[in-house]
Amino acid sequence: MSLILARIDDRLIHGQVTVGWSRILQPDQIVLCNDTIAADPWQSKIYKSAVPPDIDVSILNKESAAVFLNNLPLECKTILLVENPEDMFDLVRRGVKIDEVNAGGMHHSNSKYEMFEYVYVNRTDIAYLRRILNSGIPVNAQSVPGVKIHTIDKLALDAIESIMP
Amino acid sequence: MINGLVVTHGELGVELVSVVEMIMGPVSGLTGRSNSGKSVSELADEIKELISSDNDCDTILFIDDFGGSCANAAQLAGAAGSSTRILTGVNLAMLLDFVTWRETMPIDELPRRLVEKGRQAITSMGPVQEG
Known part of the structure; x- marks a missing residue:
């Protein structure tokens, strides 16, 4: 399987990916799928510069990323x-074959609720995580290799939603 | 494998180790120590004990500043020898590279690499041009 990690991380390209995961997984390339960054050559350049020279990087919008x-x-x-x-589910909907989704960094912001130290969700996040699960793809939270893996299943989503006002 | 010991002023070294783990995941054999509240000789004793507690392993000491009390304590502990080395000016890039290479590179070669990586990480970033 060539897709060795499918990760939701709002910091996108950063040390946990380029050092932490890459040391263990030894990827040939990183695909950053984000409509806003893909449409902005300046932001693309900044993110590309954060990738070590031995790893290729492609920054693509959702449509192109799915084809790629x-x-x-x-x-x-x-x-x-x-x-x-939402972006991960969009790729699933476009037929990208993903074995497992890694929730690696969904950081705190207004109206988000904590599931784990590095995973905060709002109702929109929950809705799309449910759709990913309903597509038969398991979702696990893990920030970096070697730390405890938390399963994000339907029960976990129901539980966090139940404490939301 | 080579052990790492980060000895600094305040909690800098302890925090550097925790940031390394935040980025790379749990790391064994990498310890942070503070000089806070310790005389140079007390700190030297502590370093000596930490180095000798694992005789099977070589150790690299990472110190924050050359000429400070931590560097002096490391020298007093006799840490600059064949199985232990002292590097000053510790930064995050050095430690990340250390964890990546300490299993495969010998103690005779790794320090030079780490100094180079640490220096490379110090840059003056210009603005990224449009387009």
Whole structure:
């Protein structure tokens, strides 16, 4: 399987990915799927500069990313990064084959509720995480290799939603 | 594998180690120590004890500033030897590279690499041009 990590992380390309995960997974490339950044050459350049020279990087909007990911060469080990569950589900809806979703960084902001130290959700996040689960794809929270893995299943989503006003 | 010991003023070293773990996941054999409230000789004793507690492993000491009490304590502990090395000017890039290479590179070669990586990480960033 060439897609070795499909990660939701609002920090996108940063040390946990380029050092933490890359040390263990040894990816050939990183695909950053984000409509806003893909449309902005300046932001794209900044994110590209954060990737070590031995790893290729493509910054694509959702439409292009889906085509790109659906045609990955088998031997090309790829890390996929998206900002939020909505973008991840969009790729699933477009037929991208994902074995498992890694929730690696969904940081605190207004009206979000804490599931884990590095995973905060609002109702929109919950709705799209449910759709990902309903597509038969498990979702696990894990910030970096070696730390405890938390399963984000339907029960966990029901539980966090039940404490929301 | 080579052990790492980060000895600094205040909680800098302890926090550097915790940031390394935040980025790379749990790391064994990398310890942070503070000089707070300790005389140079007390700190030297502490370093000596930490180094000798694992005789099977080489150790690299990471110190914040050359010429400070931590560097002096490291020298007094006799840490600059064949199985232990002292590097000053510790930064995050050095430590990340240390964790990446300490299992495969020998103690004779790793310090030079870490000094170079640490220096490379110090840059004056210009603005990224449009387009």
